[in-house]
Amino acid sequence: MPSKIEYTKLDAIALDPLNPRLGRTAHSKDLAQDQIYDLMKDWSLEELATSFLESGFWPHEAVLCIEEKIGDKDLVVVEGNRRIAALMRLRKTYAGEETSRKWLEMIEGVPQPAGLFDDVPFIRYADRGEVDAFLGFRHVTGIKEWAPPEKAQFIAKLIDDKGLTYREVMRKIGSKTDTVERNYIAYRILVQMEETEGLDAKEVENRFSVLFLSLRSKNVQKFLGIEGKFGIEPKDVKNPVEDENLDKLKEFSLWLFGDQETAPIVPDSREVDRFARVLASTEGLDYLRSVRRPSLEKAFIIAGGDQEQVYDLISTAAYNLQEALSSIHLYKDDEKLLAISKRMIANADQIRKTLEIE
Incomplete structure (x- = not known):
């Protein structure tokens, strides 16, 4: 277990090549430190750098490091990689190695804070297993x-x-x-x-x-x-x-x-349930497999996916009609009501014909 906050130079800490945020593709490439930095330098580091310039590196924000050898470094940061990358980019800016106007403007008129790159607070762990739960x-x-x-x-x-x-x-x-x-x-x-x-x-x-x-x-x-x-x-x-x-x-x-x-x-996660309904339908699968550019909407209908929606629509219409019957006689001479009712009767007649209701 860690015992206390320690301090070390920025040069003594390596960026983590196994940082999950880098992605699995990066992990498989065995990236060098400068390559990892290049991937990380645009990870919205500006706010961190501004905070360092205004308040320094607070001890309670100490990064977590493990004892692991990478090149000439004996510490690897496993929590706080963005903070270390922000320090690296800030130091490069002060050293004249940065070309970004945003970063150059950030340090304009601001003296390099004493000890910022030489007294980085960290907590030491023996291996990654000790940090996994955190x-x-x-x-x-x-x-x-x-x-x-x-x-x-x-x-x-x-x-x-x-x-x-x-x-x-x-x-x-x-x-x-x-x-x-x-x-x-x-x-x-x-x-x-x-x-x-x-x-x-x-x-x-x-x-x-x-x-x-x-x-x-x-x-x-x-x-x-x-x-x-x-x-x-x-x-x-x-x-x-x-x-x-x-x-x-x-x-x-x-x-x-x-x-x-x-x-x-399937354009996004909201359509996953509709897609799953299609996978359970022989007809839906036949459509997906036989059409060069299939449509989820059409596949869903072929799979009978809109059946529950039809139930809901007809059921709601029936209950609404039943409720209207209680007072419709009060407005039997209303022209607007007559027009709406004619349309409703025509639709009901079409349903009767379609469903072959005698």
Whole structure:
């Protein structure tokens, strides 16, 4: 456990190459420190830099570092990467290495604060495991949430690297067990998509929340053949979609996320439930598979998805009509009411003919 706040030079602290905010693609490239900085320097660092210039680096905002060797640095910041990147960019600005007008204007007339880059407050941890619970509470369930794929990646790391169960992760980060489970399964499906030949998964990570939400549906689970992957230990869910269902996974990915040539038919997460209804319909699936550029709206209608809506519309009309009958006789000479009633009678007659009601 950490004992106290320490101070060190900015040069002694490395940016974290495993920072979830960098994204999984960046993690796979084994980026150098200057490459990580280039990715981070536009992460809205201006407010942090302004705060440093006005108030210095408050000790209660100390970054969390682990003892890990990267190049000539012995500390890696695992919480507070934006603060360190802001200090780096601010120092480059004072050194004349920054060309951004915004950053140059920021320091104009402001002397370099004494000790800002030499006395950086930090708390030392022996390894990442000691910080996991804090990161989970802060960024998965807390006020500074990571983006959906970053949350899922963090959960998967706890499960795959440390062998934790869903319940153990729940206790560690303060989330619900079923949410942890769905995040993990969605993440493992994302990995499968990336590893499946002939499947373009470039947009999946950008719209990970759509994948996550879709897995709530039993229809989606049944289509992908993953019903049995819920409620079991995560060690048995490494590849949720079995080999015999990989062709369905390709279809699912194309319809939900599109590819370089085809736009997705599901524009956002609000349409996931309608899409799930289509997956459960033979007619709806036939339409999706046979039309080059299918429409979710048309597929939903073909799948009978608007049936409940028709029930509601007719039922509401019937109850409204019944209520109107109690006082309609009081206005039998009203011309506007007569016109409305004629239209209603014509519509009712059309319903009778369509439904063949005698």
